Amino acid sequence: MVGTHTSQHVPPSAGSPTIAVVGSGPSGCYVAQFLSKTWPDSEITVFESLPAPYGLIRYGVAADHQGTKGVVRQFDRLFTRGGIRFAGNVTVGRDIDFSRLATSFDIVVLATGLSGDRELDVPRDPGARVVGAGALLRALNGFPHHGLSRDGTGRCTPLGSRVLVVGMGNVALDVLRLLSKDTAAFTGSDIDDEMLTQLRPERPATLDVIARSGASQAKCDAAMLRELIALNGVNIVASGLDEKDSGPVADLLRSSAAPARDEPGRTRVTFHFGLQPRSVTTRDGRTVLTACRRDDGTPVEFAADAVVTAIGFTQGAAHDDGCPGPDWAGDHVYRAGWLSRGAQGTIAENRKHAQSLVRSIVDDFEAGRITASRPGFAGVADLLAHRAIGFGDWQRIEAAEHRSARPDRCRRKITDLDQMLAIATGAR
Ligand SMILES: Cc1cc2nc3c(=O)[nH]c(=O)nc-3n(C[C@H](O)[C@H](O)[C@H](O)COP(=O)(O)OP(=O)(O)OC[C@H]3O[C@@H](n4cnc5c(N)ncnc54)[C@H](O)[C@@H]3O)c2cc1C
Numbered sequence: 001m002v003g004t005h006t007s008q009h010v011p012p013s014a015g016s017p018t019i020a021v022v023g024s025g026p027s028g029c030y031v032a033q034f035l036s037k038t039w040p041d042s043e044i045t046v047f048e049s050l051p052a053p054y055g056l057i058r059y060g061v062a063a064d065h066q067g068t069k070g071v072v073r074q075f076d077r078l079f080t081r082g083g084i085r086f087a088g089n090v091t092v093g094r095d096i097d098f099s100r101l102a103t104s105f106d107i108v109v110l111a112t113g114l115s116g117d118r119e120l121d122v123p124r125d126p127g128a129r130v131v132g133a134g135a136l137l138r139a140l141n142g143f144p145h146h147g148l149s150r151d152g153t154g155r156c157t158p159l160g161s162r163v164l165v166v167g168m169g170n171v172a173l174d175v176l177r178l179l180s181k182d183t184a185a186f187t188g189s190d191i192d193d194e195m196l197t198q199l200r201p202e203r204p205a206t207l208d209v210i211a212r213s214g215a216s217q218a219k220c221d222a223a224m225l226r227e228l229i230a231l232n233g234v235n236i237v238a239s240g241l242d243e244k245d246s247g248p249v250a251d252l253l254r255s256s257a258a259p260a261r262d263e264p265g266r267t268r269v270t271f272h273f274g275l276q277p278r279s280v281t282t283r284d285g286r287t288v289l290t291a292c293r294r295d296d297g298t299p300v301e302f303a304a305d306a307v308v309t310a311i312g313f314t315q316g317a318a319h320d321d322g323c324p325g326p327d328w329a330g331d332h333v334y335r336a337g338w339l340s341r342g343a344q345g346t347i348a349e350n351r352k353h354a355q356s357l358v359r360s361i362v363d364d365f366e367a368g369r370i371t372a373s374r375p376g377f378a379g380v381a382d383l384l385a386h387r388a389i390g391f392g393d394w395q396r397i398e399a400a401e402h403r404s405a406r407p408d409r410c411r412r413k414i415t416d417l418d419q420m421l422a423i424a425t426g427a428r
Contacts, residue, residue: 017106018376025055027337028111030354104379133310142413160305167310222248313343393424
């Protein structure tokens, strides 16, 4: 359990502010890092809902992109050597009132991200199978409660052999790659193999991508598309590619697109450009997405087993007490990362924004708009004594994940919260 004072945490020192960062995703960690460089004597606590730190680095960034996930090694050092306290398993708004936090710390930085999938704003039959890309990627990343539909035996319903993906940003490309990649090609990843088998017992025969824009305006990085094109067993088809379309995405598709045909054992990925979704209905047990061509309004229908939407992210459910509302505010309260800017930007961009946010926090402090007067963690410790887990506790979970990994996986994420907490606290 997290201590009120342990040797590795910097206790509050007169003159330095006490700081609470809410959320341990990249934004929260970068803010904590820059603040601790500015005020090495300040007491900084990073609160996190889950027993595991790092937000979307752990649960969003695709399991086969371990190089990207590797950024956590530098964040680990903040907690192991940098004197910053990790208070996991604590949801601000549920386990501690925001007002109690705000009266206990001199500076509060909210970095809670955006956890909800933005929904398609079209009429939709209740029986249609529509899955958010965030929920899908969380499930494949071993998230404890991803919310995907399950059958009577508790297994996730397979997505099926014909899947539509709406959107063509990098998250859509992650979905396409993870669904069409050979199981053998996940070597070295920490994909949740059980979820992969449940959701995708076999690679889909077809993946149709519905993009609103033309290929010239496609939002994905060319490197992501190249990675998809290079996969074994994938045929790429481009539909609606205009000869005027230019840029790396159009060029890549032109040079790699094959004739549209189904081949047993291969996944056909078809990119459809210039289509605006209009409705999602059901017919004969399938989900039907109707879209209109943006140039002439002609309707086009796609029947599929499931539709995956990859069109952005929003705050979680309105009734979620852990979502910062407008009343989570004050002169000493700041917002960072996706929560402040919307769901755009890479991990590196969060670093840049964290740096400029910390500059304005320091300006406020130096101008006397914030003072160093509140007790910090000691002001909330009584609420968390039997709840918060510290970084050492998290490291026990992580060690168990490494120990239980198959030889061809780098870890096997524990998806059961109770089990995580039992390991964290040393209970059997
Ligand atoms: C599917 C997907 C794939 C991505 N892949 C890449 C990639 O390959 N490369 C790249 O550079 N970027 C990638 N990104 C973007 C990157 O993940 C984001 O830029 C970044 O994670 C945003 O950071 P954040 O700290 O604002 O939010 P998050 O990472 O979401 O972190 C927010 C944290 O706050 C916690 N939290 C929420 N509410 C509370 C509360 N009330 N109390 C305590 N804790 C709370 C959450 O549990 C979470 O840990 C990807 C994003 C997604 C969605």
